[in-house]
Amino acid sequence: MTRARPAAGGGRTLRVPPERLDRWLDGVADRHGAFDAVPAADGAVRITCADTTTLTLRAPFPWEPGPALLTGFTAAARRPRRAAVLLVRRGRWAVGVFDGAELVASKVDSRQVQGRTAAGGW
Numbered sequence: 001m002t003r004a005r006p007a008a009g010g011g012r013t014l015r016v017p018p019e020r021l022d023r024w025l026d027g028v029a030d031r032h033g034a035f036d037a038v039p040a041a042d043g044a045v046r047i048t049c050a051d052t053t054t055l056t057l058r059a060p061f062p063w064e065p066g067p068a069l070l071t072g073f074t075a076a077a078r079r080p081r082r083a084a085v086l087l088v089r090r091g092r093w094a095v096g097v098f099d100g101a102e103l104v105a106s107k108v109d110s111r112q113v114q115g116r117t118a119a120g121g122w
Helices: 018-032 069-078
Strands: 035-039 045-049 054-057 082-089 092-099 102-110
Touching (some): 018 035, 018 069
Antiparallel strands (some): 035 045, 045 054, 082 092
Protein backbone atom coordinates (compact mmCIF):
# COMPACT_ATOMS: atom_id res chain seq x y z
CA MET A 1 0.00 0.00 0.00
CA THR A 2 1.32 3.46 -0.82
CA ARG A 3 1.35 6.51 1.37
CA ALA A 4 -1.75 8.70 1.07
CA ARG A 5 -1.20 11.74 -1.17
CA PRO A 6 -3.35 14.82 -1.72
CA ALA A 7 -5.79 14.44 -4.61
CA ALA A 8 -6.79 17.13 -7.06
CA GLY A 9 -10.01 18.76 -5.85
CA GLY A 10 -9.50 17.65 -2.24
CA GLY A 11 -9.29 14.33 -0.48
CA ARG A 12 -6.47 11.79 -0.65
CA THR A 13 -5.24 9.23 -3.17
CA LEU A 14 -4.12 5.80 -1.98
CA ARG A 15 -2.97 2.79 -4.01
CA VAL A 16 -3.96 -0.61 -2.61
CA PRO A 17 -2.51 -3.82 -4.13
CA PRO A 18 -5.22 -6.10 -5.59
CA GLU A 19 -4.40 -8.96 -3.21
CA ARG A 20 -5.05 -6.69 -0.19
CA LEU A 21 -8.21 -5.01 -1.54
CA ASP A 22 -10.72 -7.34 0.21
CA ARG A 23 -9.16 -6.88 3.66
CA TRP A 24 -8.76 -3.14 3.09
CA LEU A 25 -12.49 -2.79 2.25
CA ASP A 26 -13.37 -4.83 5.37
CA GLY A 27 -11.26 -2.41 7.44
CA VAL A 28 -13.06 0.57 5.89
CA ALA A 29 -16.42 -0.98 6.81
CA ASP A 30 -15.21 -1.61 10.40
CA ARG A 31 -13.99 1.99 10.83
CA HIS A 32 -16.71 3.90 8.98
CA GLY A 33 -19.78 1.67 9.14
CA ALA A 34 -21.71 -0.20 6.47
CA PHE A 35 -21.50 1.20 2.98
CA ASP A 36 -23.46 1.41 -0.24
CA ALA A 37 -21.57 0.91 -3.53
CA VAL A 38 -22.78 2.61 -6.71
CA PRO A 39 -21.13 2.32 -10.15
CA ALA A 40 -19.88 5.67 -11.45
CA ALA A 41 -20.10 6.67 -15.11
CA ASP A 42 -16.32 6.58 -15.71
CA GLY A 43 -15.81 2.90 -14.81
CA ALA A 44 -15.13 3.61 -11.14
CA VAL A 45 -17.08 2.48 -8.07
CA ARG A 46 -18.26 5.15 -5.64
CA ILE A 47 -18.79 4.00 -2.04
CA THR A 48 -20.59 6.03 0.63
CA CYS A 49 -20.16 4.85 4.23
CA ALA A 50 -22.63 5.24 7.12
CA ASP A 51 -20.62 8.19 8.52
CA THR A 52 -20.74 9.93 5.07
CA THR A 53 -17.14 9.04 4.19
CA THR A 54 -16.90 8.71 0.40
CA LEU A 55 -14.48 6.46 -1.51
CA THR A 56 -13.91 6.14 -5.24
CA LEU A 57 -12.32 2.90 -6.46
CA ARG A 58 -10.63 2.89 -9.87
CA ALA A 59 -9.21 -0.22 -11.52
CA PRO A 60 -5.98 0.16 -13.50
CA PHE A 61 -7.63 -1.51 -16.53
CA PRO A 62 -11.18 -1.33 -17.98
CA TRP A 63 -13.79 -3.63 -16.44
CA GLU A 64 -17.52 -4.25 -16.73
CA PRO A 65 -19.74 -3.78 -13.64
CA GLY A 66 -21.91 -6.81 -12.82
CA PRO A 67 -24.65 -7.64 -10.30
CA ALA A 68 -22.17 -8.19 -7.43
CA LEU A 69 -20.41 -4.86 -7.87
CA LEU A 70 -17.56 -5.05 -5.33
CA THR A 71 -16.92 -8.74 -5.99
CA GLY A 72 -16.66 -8.05 -9.71
CA PHE A 73 -14.38 -5.07 -9.09
CA THR A 74 -11.95 -7.00 -6.88
CA ALA A 75 -11.92 -9.94 -9.32
CA ALA A 76 -11.14 -7.58 -12.22
CA ALA A 77 -8.35 -5.93 -10.21
CA ARG A 78 -6.78 -9.34 -9.41
CA ARG A 79 -6.92 -10.68 -12.98
CA PRO A 80 -3.33 -10.97 -14.31
CA ARG A 81 -2.72 -8.80 -17.34
CA ARG A 82 0.10 -8.36 -19.82
CA ALA A 83 1.63 -4.88 -19.87
CA ALA A 84 4.66 -3.21 -21.45
CA VAL A 85 6.83 -0.72 -19.58
CA LEU A 86 9.22 1.81 -21.12
CA LEU A 87 11.70 3.79 -18.98
CA VAL A 88 13.90 6.50 -20.53
CA ARG A 89 16.35 8.86 -18.84
CA ARG A 90 19.44 10.70 -20.09
CA GLY A 91 20.73 8.30 -22.68
CA ARG A 92 19.56 5.13 -20.93
CA TRP A 93 16.43 3.15 -21.61
CA ALA A 94 14.77 -0.06 -20.51
CA VAL A 95 11.81 -1.96 -21.96
CA GLY A 96 10.00 -4.76 -20.18
CA VAL A 97 6.95 -6.94 -20.73
CA PHE A 98 5.12 -8.09 -17.60
CA ASP A 99 2.62 -10.93 -17.42
CA GLY A 100 0.98 -10.20 -14.07
CA ALA A 101 3.85 -9.55 -11.65
CA GLU A 102 6.34 -11.67 -13.63
CA LEU A 103 8.85 -10.04 -16.00
CA VAL A 104 8.61 -12.05 -19.25
CA ALA A 105 11.04 -10.16 -21.52
CA SER A 106 13.32 -7.16 -21.14
CA LYS A 107 16.00 -5.14 -22.91
CA VAL A 108 18.23 -2.34 -21.63
CA ASP A 109 20.76 -0.11 -23.38
CA SER A 110 22.61 3.16 -22.93
CA ARG A 111 24.61 5.68 -24.92
CA GLN A 112 27.09 8.38 -24.00
CA VAL A 113 25.54 11.77 -23.25
CA GLN A 114 27.76 14.84 -23.49
CA GLY A 115 27.98 16.37 -20.05
CA ARG A 116 28.98 19.85 -19.02
CA THR A 117 32.67 20.33 -18.27
CA ALA A 118 34.25 22.84 -15.94
CA ALA A 119 36.86 23.90 -18.51
CA GLY A 120 36.96 27.58 -19.43
CA GLY A 121 35.69 29.13 -22.64
CA TRP A 122 32.72 28.19 -24.69
